[in-house]
Amino acid sequence: MSEFANLKVKEFLQKASSSSPTPGGGTVSAMMGALGASLLRMVAELTVGKKGYEEVWEEMGGRSGELNELMGELSRLMDEDSKAFDAVMEAFSLPKESEEEKAARREAIQRAFKLATEVPLKTAKACLKALEHAPHIAEKGNKNSISDVGVGALACMGGLRGALLNVKINTPSIKDVSFREAAEREAEELMKKGEALYEETMDRVERVLEG
Numbered sequence: 001m002s003e004f005a006n007l008k009v010k011e012f013l014q015k016a017s018s019s020s021p022t023p024g025g026g027t028v029s030a031m032m033g034a035l036g037a038s039l040l041r042m043v044a045e046l047t048v049g050k051k052g053y054e055e056v057w058e059e060m061g062g063r064s065g066e067l068n069e070l071m072g073e074l075s076r077l078m079d080e081d082s083k084a085f086d087a088v089m090e091a092f093s094l095p096k097e098s099e100e101e102k103a104a105r106r107e108a109i110q111r112a113f114k115l116a117t118e119v120p121l122k123t124a125k126a127c128l129k130a131l132e133h134a135p136h137i138a139e140k141g142n143k144n145s146i147s148d149v150g151v152g153a154l155a156c157m158g159g160l161r162g163a164l165l166n167v168k169i170n171t172p173s174i175k176d177v178s179f180r181e182a183a184e185r186e187a188e189e190l191m192k193k194g195e196a197l198y199e200e201t202m203d204r205v206e207r208v209l210e211g
Contacts, residue, residue: 004082005034005075021089026081026120026166033127033159034074039152040133041067047142056140063133070130074159077123081166084119088112113173117183120166124190127160131197138204150205157198164191 004012004023012031016023044064047053053060091108095101134153141149167187174180 004031004078022082022085023078024082024085025162026085026123027078029120029127029159029162029166030074030077030081030123031159032155032162033123033130034071034078036127036152036155036157036159037067037070037074037130039148039155040130040137041071043137043141043145043148043152044133046145047137047140050142053140053142060137060141063137067130067133070126073126074123074130077119077126080119081123084112084116088116109173110175113170114176114179117167117170117174117179120163120170121183121186121190123163124160124167124187124194127156127163128190128194128197131156131160131194131201134201135197135204138201138208143208146205146208150202153198153201153205157194160190160194 004015004027007015012023016028041064044060044067047060048057048064088109091105091112094105094108096105131153134149134156138146138149138153164187167183171180171183174183
């Protein structure tokens with residue numbers, strides 16, 4: 001289990017609000033995604049076994065299991081993101097006296113920036129996978145918990161957006177053009193898919209709330 005995920009809420013908030021750069025936005029984005037997945041899973045669980053929803057018990061049970069796995073993945077990514085940022089800082093602190101040291105430092109910095117781009121992309125993809133469940137749960141899940149579906153989708157979308165902001169801040173520092181452009185394309189695709197799923201979910205949520 002993640003080191004950060006094991007903290008009490010107050011402890012995490014203190015760490016996030018301190019002058020230390022970690023945990024930062026990437027870790028918080030992963031946490032938002034995990035919280036969103038947990039709310040979506042809750043509604044799926046509140047549907048399984050509920051009278052009147054017999055036809056979707058099996059489907060909701062399957063979605064609950066997948067969302068549980070995503071909660072675990074996003075919890076681990078909370079730590080991975082902070083470690084990736086630490087790697088960038090460590091690379092910049094390497095010695096640069098000789099030409100050999102300068103070259104080694106440049107290579108280390110580039111490796112670190114690539115890692116710091118790959119990890120939030122993983123977070124964004126996990127948030128998107130969680131968000132893929134949201135429209136279905138909004139449509140077929142327990143209507144008494146429809147607002148929780150909306151909050152879950154909002155948290156997943158926030159996690160996805162936040163993760164992609166971390167991609168965006170790191171890619172300009174990457175000199176490998178093919179890597180950078182591939183990461184930027186993937187980020188754009190993830191955002192488009194996420195926005196579509198979020199809008200679909202919220203439309204369904206609002207329809208239920210409006211009766």
